[in-house]
Amino acid sequence: MGRKLLFDKAHIEGIRYYDVYRANGGYGSAEKALRSMTPDQVLDEVKKSGLRGRGGAGFPTGMKWSFIAKPEGVPRYLVCNADESEPGTFKDRYLMEFIPHLLIEGLLISSYTLGCNSCYIYIRGEYAWIPDILEQAIAEAKKNGWLGKNIQGTGFDLEIYVQRGAGAYICGEETALIESLEGKRGNPRIKPPFPAVKGLWDCPTVVNNVETLAAVVPILRIGGEEYSKYGIGKSTGTKLISACGNINKPGVYEIEMNISVEEFIYSDEYCGGIANGKRLKACIPGGSSVPILPANLLLKTAKGEPRMMTYESLADGGFATGTMLGSGGFIVLDEDQCIVKNTLTFARFYHHESCGQCSPCREGTGWMKRVLQNIENGKGKMSDIDLLWDIQRKIEGNTICPLGDAAAWPVAAAIRHFRDEFEWHVLHPEEATKRNYGLAHYADPLQIAAPAAV
Amino acid sequence: MAEEKKLFKVKIDNISVEVEPGTTILNAARRIGGDIVPPAMCYYSKLQGSGGKCRTCLVKVTKGSEADPRPMPKLVASCRTTVMDGMEVANITSPEVQEARKGVVEFLLLNHPLDCPVCDQAGECHLQDLSYEHGADTTRYEFKRRTFDRIDIGDKIQLHMTRCILCYRCVFTADQLTEKREHGVLGRGEAAEIGTYIQQSLDNNFIGNVIDVCPVGALTDKTFRFKNRVWFLKPVDAHRQCEDPKCCGKTVLWMRGDEIFRVTARKDQYGEVEEWICDTCRFDKKDVKDWVIEGPRKIDRHSVISQGHYVGVHKPKDTLVEVLDGRQPKLLLDIHNISEVNRPEIDLSKIDGPAHSDDFNKK
Numbered sequence: 001m002g003r004k005l006l007f008d009k010a011h012i013e014g015i016r017y018y019d020v021y022r023a024n025g026g027y028g029s030a031e032k033a034l035r036s037m038t039p040d041q042v043l044d045e046v047k048k049s050g051l052r053g054r055g056g057a058g059f060p061t062g063m064k065w066s067f068i069a070k071p072e073g074v075p076r077y078l079v080c081n082a083d084e085s086e087p088g089t090f091k092d093r094y095l096m097e098f099i100p101h102l103l104i105e106g107l108l109i110s111s112y113t114l115g116c117n118s119c120y121i122y123i124r125g126e127y128a129w130i131p132d133i134l135e136q137a138i139a140e141a142k143k144n145g146w147l148g149k150n151i152q153g154t155g156f157d158l159e160i161y162v163q164r165g166a167g168a169y170i171c172g173e174e175t176a177l178i179e180s181l182e183g184k185r186g187n188p189r190i191k192p193p194f195p196a197v198k199g200l201w202d203c204p205t206v207v208n209n210v211e212t213l214a215a216v217v218p219i220l221r222i223g224g225e226e227y228s229k230y231g232i233g234k235s236t237g238t239k240l241i242s243a244c245g246n247i248n249k250p251g252v253y254e255i256e257m258n259i260s261v262e263e264f265i266y267s268d269e270y271c272g273g274i275a276n277g278k279r280l281k282a283c284i285p286g287g288s289s290v291p292i293l294p295a296n297l298l299l300k301t302a303k304g305e306p307r308m309m310t311y312e313s314l315a316d317g318g319f320a321t322g323t324m325l326g327s328g329g330f331i332v333l334d335e336d337q338c339i340v341k342n343t344l345t346f347a348r349f350y351h352h353e354s355c356g357q358c359s360p361c362r363e364g365t366g367w368m369k370r371v372l373q374n375i376e377n378g379k380g381k382m383s384d385i386d387l388l389w390d391i392q393r394k395i396e397g398n399t400i401c402p403l404g405d406a407a408a409w410p411v412a413a414a415i416r417h418f419r420d421e422f423e424w425h426v427l428h429p430e431e432a433t434k435r436n437y438g439l440a441h442y443a444d445p446l447q448i449a450a451p452a453a454v
Numbered sequence: 455m456a457e458e459k460k461l462f463k464v465k466i467d468n469i470s471v472e473v474e475p476g477t478t479i480l481n482a483a484r485r486i487g488g489d490i491v492p493p494a495m496c497y498y499s500k501l502q503g504s505g506g507k508c509r510t511c512l513v514k515v516t517k518g519s520e521a522d523p524r525p526m527p528k529l530v531a532s533c534r535t536t537v538m539d540g541m542e543v544a545n546i547t548s549p550e551v552q553e554a555r556k557g558v559v560e561f562l563l564l565n566h567p568l569d570c571p572v573c574d575q576a577g578e579c580h581l582q583d584l585s586y587e588h589g590a591d592t593t594r595y596e597f598k599r600r601t602f603d604r605i606d607i608g609d610k611i612q613l614h615m616t617r618c619i620l621c622y623r624c625v626f627t628a629d630q631l632t633e634k635r636e637h638g639v640l641g642r643g644e645a646a647e648i649g650t651y652i653q654q655s656l657d658n659n660f661i662g663n664v665i666d667v668c669p670v671g672a673l674t675d676k677t678f679r680f681k682n683r684v685w686f687l688k689p690v691d692a693h694r695q696c697e698d699p700k701c702c703g704k705t706v707l708w709m710r711g712d713e714i715f716r717v718t719a720r721k722d723q724y725g726e727v728e729e730w731i732c733d734t735c736r737f738d739k740k741d742v743k744d745w746v747i748e749g750p751r752k753i754d755r756h757s758v759i760s761q762g763h764y765v766g767v768h769k770p771k772d773t774l775v776e777v778l779d780g781r782q783p784k785l786l787l788d789i790h791n792i793s794e795v796n797r798p799e800i801d802l803s804k805i806d807g808p809a810h811s812d813d814f815n816k817k
Contacts, residue, residue: 168642170642185639190506190531190534351643351644352643353643354644355642355643355646356620356639356641356642356643356644356645356646357507357622358506358507358508358509359507359509359558359561359562359619359620360509360557360561362561362620362643362644362646363561363562363564363644364561365643365644366643366644367561367564367595370597394553394554394558394560394561395557397528398512398528398529398554398557399509400506400507
């Protein structure tokens with residue numbers, strides 16, 4: 001069994017409620033921080049822990065917190081990004097739904113560290129029932145003196161507000177989220193200035209993912225030094241992975257970042273292998289926007305080392321032969337899945353979710369979707385594949401926010417690794433529309449790579 | 455004596471310029487001028503917060519600053535990136551920038567109807583200039599372009615979203631120039647459109663400026679629509695004492711003969727208005743008697759508008775007879791002498807309506 005830090009008490013019945021949470025050591029970290037530590041000491045612990053942002057980019061949290069501007073007389077804000085809309089990612093939902101107090105405790109400690117007196121949870125509109133759970137938890141915490149004025153007699157004030165989004169993926173981008181929170185159209189802002197200097201209502205703001213903020217609780221419980229001993233190298237601690245696709249046991253798993261991808265897919269503790277006795281074809285290990293990898297490159301890096309579930313190992317080889325850990329939306333595709341169709345699904349999503357502010361993304365995402373639609377429906381041309389490559393190249397890096405990159409990467413990786421499947425679609429248009437399985441031989445190297453699975 | 459401000463030294467395409475801290479790369483390039491100025495479709499120096507959206511002004515920062523000489527990893531929007539001391543920027547010297555710009559122009563033209571022959575903006579359209587310089591000959595887009603219905607914004611302005619490139623300039627204009635904001639963007643992504651909610655008419659006295667700021671033909675002057683092509687008109691500087699204190703009263707009259715076809719604000723070489731004008735000047739003062747004419751407007755010689763060659767035109771003093779040294783013009787050949795097709799007895803001017811073959815078949 002892997003060690004757990006966030007979900008170690010998730011199985012306890014009633015952990016959603018304050019009494020059970022408190023009885024199981026809940027708010028112990030907050031008590032420790034508020035009573036016996038200064039904000040700088042907490043920041044030191046977080047820095048020591050090596051915690052990295054769990055929302056996708058993997059930026060060191062302690063460093064992000066230390067960037068926040070501290071002008072006199074200007075309020076600072078902490079915003080919790082719960083706008084989890086990446087296809088394949090549903091880890092925050094589980095956390096907020098079942099252990100809401102963990103998030104609230106994390107927010108309390110983080111706000112204390114940053115010196116914020118107001119904190120916002122910006123939650124995805126489609127998670128319609130979760131704000132109620134959070135608000136109930138906030139009310140419980142308030143009743144027990146963990147929120148409001150003069151928390152536990154320490155003189156620290158904090159209010160947490162839950163704000164529902166209106167269903168836009170783009171509002172998961174931190175500056176678009178801030179715009180949306182201010183009541184405006186959710187268009188990403190042009191950086192600089194960064195939110196740490198000019199964020200919500202032009203005040204210094206830190207935007208962090210739900211999981212990142214929740215991870216602050218175990219860091220204070222066991223200490224930053226101890227936390228950094230979990231995982232490998234710079235990928236410290238545990239990570240929530242939401243696994244889905246053709247696996248036996250889809251769900252949210254907390255992993256210590258020291259297991260291999262192979263172990264994660266095939267061991268019974270986690271995904272339990274590929275469903276229906278099929279073979280692994282490809283995998284998108286970090287949510288829809290990270291590059292897709294074929295089975296052989298997924299299990300072993302180009303250098304022949306086993307690939308681990310860490311930020312570094314998954315990114316090994318760059319975009320040529322690697323991918324990213326991203327937000328931990330682990331999508332597994334078996335040999336019957338069509339990569340073209342899968343890429344079209346993602347392209348359609350990004351086309352639908354583009355905010356329309358800057359031209360490459362607004363026009364390019366729709367173009368890619370239409371070209372892919374043609375290929376998928378047996379109307380493609382050979383030149384369309386090169387055209388797709390050219391379009392994605394011109395979107396990537398030329399947009400205001402990372403949505404353009406996120407739209408370009410899946411298309412680029414699919415063509416890079418599965419070009420013959422696109423060609424097969426073009427050459428066999430009739431077969432492609434009737435028997436949409438794509439080509440299966442990407443799974444071939446598996447027999448050598450994963451003997452344990454048999 | 456005040457202490458002199460420290461100036462930042464910037465190199466753009468190997469040309470050095472010293473600018474004040476806080477200047478953007480684009481404005482630094484404009485200080486140098488010429489070919490190295492990146493094109494800008496959405497940035498408008500008079501509108502706060504504009505820019506960064508169209509991505510045509512992307513440049514490569516090859517050296518961040520004197521203190522931190524690392525190059526910036528991505529191309530940056532020059533209209534929103536401020537200069538640092540010792541910064542080195544590559545615009546036309548970088549193939550990467552040219553390639554990216556070509557891509558952006560292709561994206562901008564993807565859903566643009568390219569109806570320049572019937573568009574009132576043709577001849578002074580920024581997108582037209584941009585695609586002329588950076589665009590490809592043909593499109594690779596094989597799908598139906600998006601279209602929108604034309605919307606009347608008030609009785610003087612028409613919005614044709616099909617042509618819009620979503621630069622947001624008009625949104626900023628409506629927001630910053632008029633007292634109440636009624637102009638914004640609706641929808642998302644490809645479906646995004648400029649709209650006045652429930653087509654509320656914008657009857658503010660300064661809303662006409664959205665026509666001037668629009669880089670394409672999406673917002674047009676209804677009092678001028680289809681009246682004339684801009685290159686057939688003669689732009690003259692004029693002014694009048696305007697009743698509105700916020701209006702400068704300095705305009706350009708677009709005339710043909712003694713008739714004023716339209717009135718616009720004065721625009722500089724980057725197509726930005728020098729000072730805003732009110733709608734009374736723009737739409738209602740179409741009589742020469744209302745204006746004090748200063749003289750012909752200087753138009754860049756590369757512009758199609760300068761095709762009229764109205765500057766420095768003088769009436770020749772000599773008559774034809776004088777030029778011919780006393781020779782008289784003579785008829786060389788009467789066509790009717792050699793052709794039976796032409797029927798001199800049929801006078802075209804006497805035919806009622808258009809001429810028809812029956813008119814010639816009459817014996």
